[in-house]
Amino acid sequence: MENPKQLAIIVPAYNEEEILKQSAKTLVDLLQSLIEDKLIAANSYICFVNDGSRDQTWQIIEELSQESKYIKGIKLARNFGHQSALLAGLFEMQAELYVSIDADLQDDEKVIREMVLQNNGGFDVVYGVRAKREVDGFLKRATALGFYKLMALMGVQTVYNHADFRLLSNRAVEALKQFPETNLFLRGLVPLIGFVSTSVFYNRKARLAGETKYPLRKMLSFAWEGITSFSVQPLKIATVMGFLMCFVSFILLLYSLWAHYYGHTESGWTSLIFSIYFLGGVQLFCIGIIGEYMGKVYKEVKHRPRFIIEKKL
Numbered sequence: 001m002e003n004p005k006q007l008a009i010i011v012p013a014y015n016e017e018e019i020l021k022q023s024a025k026t027l028v029d030l031l032q033s034l035i036e037d038k039l040i041a042a043n044s045y046i047c048f049v050n051d052g053s054r055d056q057t058w059q060i061i062e063e064l065s066q067e068s069k070y071i072k073g074i075k076l077a078r079n080f081g082h083q084s085a086l087l088a089g090l091f092e093m094q095a096e097l098y099v100s101i102d103a104d105l106q107d108d109e110k111v112i113r114e115m116v117l118q119n120n121g122g123f124d125v126v127y128g129v130r131a132k133r134e135v136d137g138f139l140k141r142a143t144a145l146g147f148y149k150l151m152a153l154m155g156v157q158t159v160y161n162h163a164d165f166r167l168l169s170n171r172a173v174e175a176l177k178q179f180p181e182t183n184l185f186l187r188g189l190v191p192l193i194g195f196v197s198t199s200v201f202y203n204r205k206a207r208l209a210g211e212t213k214y215p216l217r218k219m220l221s222f223a224w225e226g227i228t229s230f231s232v233q234p235l236k237i238a239t240v241m242g243f244l245m246c247f248v249s250f251i252l253l254l255y256s257l258w259a260h261y262y263g264h265t266e267s268g269w270t271s272l273i274f275s276i277y278f279l280g281g282v283q284l285f286c287i288g289i290i291g292e293y294m295g296k297v298y299k300e301v302k303h304r305p306r307f308i309i310e311k312k313l
């Protein structure tokens with residue numbers, strides 16, 4: 001490589017004291033070998049973002065940064081969550097290339113080399129995609145599959161089996177800065193940037209130490225965040241249900257008129273049963289219409305960029 005680019009590896013860390021030193025060593029070794037092979041610039045570095053940890057995580061980051069010139073750190077004021085920590089690293093650090101990876105290195109750090117090579121080939125975004133899910137338990141596997149299916153159903157464009165292990169070029173990060181939203185769901189936003197992208201595949205490992213910072217409750221709320229930040233589909237449910245209900249109520253009207261005609265009914269039943277279903281349908285339908293407008297307002301208040309320029313002549 002003629003002019004290797006400066007790489008910043010961004011690593012969010014929340015209560016990761018058990019694993020941090022080991023991960024740092026692995027990443028520094030990797031960084032050095034990439035520098036030796038002239039794939040990245042000599043001033044490349046690793047940045048740990050301490051996301052308001054309550055254990056020794058920040059102290060360890062401080063120590064590590066004194067021991068190694070390759071390690072930097074950012075400390076957030078409190079626990080902002082994984083997505084915000086990641087964004088802080090990407091936005092606050094200067095580099096030509098960024099790779100984000102979890103502190104537990106469950107994602108195979110060795111494919112960072114391949115990501116850099118793909119970037120040399122002209123890709124602004126390189127997604128790390130898990131080829132298999134061998135290490136995950138049944139529950140994690142099933143919920144993950146359901147998650148991607150549901151997202152697709154709701155019209156949210158995501159890369160299947162890709163989480164937050166990815167390479168972004170400098171200009172992709174600059175483009176990301178144009179999305180001012182506070183509800184962050186990065187794996188939904190990055191495809192919206194639209195630069196040329198590709199994927200590299202790897203097998204996810206088990207956590208070396210410590211436990212997951214994403215219990216089921218957090219995972220579900222994250223999925224909900226993704227859907228409600230990217231889709232107004234849930235608001236449309238009322239419209240569709242209301243419409244169906246009105247339709248059903250007319251079938252019911254036919255039935256109740258028939259029942260009335262043959263005298264199977266108490267007096268008053270026919271009109272009552274029809275009006276319950278019909279009014280229910282009309283109400284749902286109206287809520288749905290309000291939802292449609294809410295959806296429009298919701299999209300507007302996000303102030304998402306309407307375009308991102310790829311090239312200028």
Ligand code: UDP
Nearest residue numbers: 012013014051081082085102103212213214
């Ligand atoms: N993390 C964070 N803030 C949080 C929760 C998690 O920065 O509030 C970090 C965590 O330190 C790790 C990454 O996000 O680097 C992913 O978390 P974890 O590995 O526990 O999730 P899992 O792999 O189990 O889904």
Ligand code: MG
Nearest residue numbers: 102104106207
């Ligand atoms: Mg993990």
